[in-house]
Amino acid sequence: MKNMITIYYSKDFYLHAPPRGGYHPENPSRLDIVLTALRENGFEKNIIEVREAEPKVAVRELLSKIHDNSYVEYILRLCEQGFEGYLDGDTYVCKNTCRAALKAVELTAIATEHALEKPSELFFVLPRPPGHHAGASGSAMGAPTLGFCIFNNIAAGAAYARLKGFKPILIIDVDVHHGNGTQEIFWSNPNVIHIDLHEWGIYPGTGSVDDIGGKGAEGTKVNIPLLPGAGDEDYIYIFLKLVEPLIYAIKPRLIAVSAGFDAYAGDGLAYMRLTEKFYEFFGKTLYDISKALGVGVVAVLEGGYSIGLRNGLPAVLKGFSKPEYTRPSLESVKPSENVKNVVDKVVRMLRPYVAI
C-alpha cells in the first residue's frame, strides 16, 4: 500500500496576482504548474480543493503569535484600501492578497492539525503567497525586502502545534533561499528547531553557520549555507551525515517542511543543481523519519518557479509514497570538499548543545 499523502489548496490562492497584469515570477500560474504536474504524476486523487475549512482556526490569533499586530494590520489595511502595487522591490500586494494570504495561514494550520493526528502521513499545502521570508514585522534579519512573502505560513503551522501543546517542533527549510523570516520569529524559542539549507551569496544574505539561536535557544537554529552549484550528492550527504542524526537526537513531535523547489537545476532564481534524485531521496527520508518517530509531516510550498515545481515536487511525493525506494548510503555519495567542511563546522557549532 502506498504511504498516505493529502494535498490541500484553495481557489483563493489564485487571487494574489501581480499589479496591473505585470510580470512577476511569483504569480498564479505557479499553481497551475504544480496541479498539472501532480495530475501527470498520478497524484490527482490526493488533491483536495478546500472550500469550507475544518477545523475552524482563529487565524488572527494565530498570526498574533508570529507577527507584530501593527504589521498584520498594515497589510490588512492595504487590502481594504484596494492597494495595488509594490511594498518593496520584490513584493507586491493586490486587493485580494489578504484573502489569499489569510487562507494560506488557515490551510497550513488545518494541515498541521491533521499531521499532529496522523503519524507518518504527509499533509502538503500549496499556498500563495509564500511565507518563509516574512519576519515578525515584515522583512527579516536586515533583509532588503519581504522576498515575495506576506504572512509566514510555516511559522503559523509551528505556532499552531505549540498552541496545541506539542514540543519540540522541527522546521526543515530546503528552499534555495534562507528562511530568514522563520528564523527571526523563532530565534529565541528553544521549542522550535529550524534547520535551513540554502545558497550562500544570494537574497536574503542571512543564514551563517555561526547563527545558532538566541540566548536560551542555542543550538536550535541550524544554518547550512552552500556555495552555488551544489548538487544531489552534496544535499544527500548533508542529510545522511548531519540532518537525519540531528532529527533523531531532537525527537520532534511534528516535522514541518518549508518546501521550496528553487534549488532545482535551472529553476531560474538561483544556481543550485538539484534534480529528482535529491527530491525523491528527501521524500523517502521524511517518510522514514516520520515512521520511526511516530510523527506526522506538514509541508508548505515556498519558492519554485518552473522546472523545480514540475519535477521536484512530484519527486518528493514519489519518494514519500514508495515503500520500495532504497536510499543511497553515506559511503556511496561523493560530496564536494566545501560541503564536507560546512558539515564539519556545523557539527562543531552544535556539539555543545545537541548530542550529535
Ligand SMILES: [Zn+2]
Ligand atoms: Zn526561494
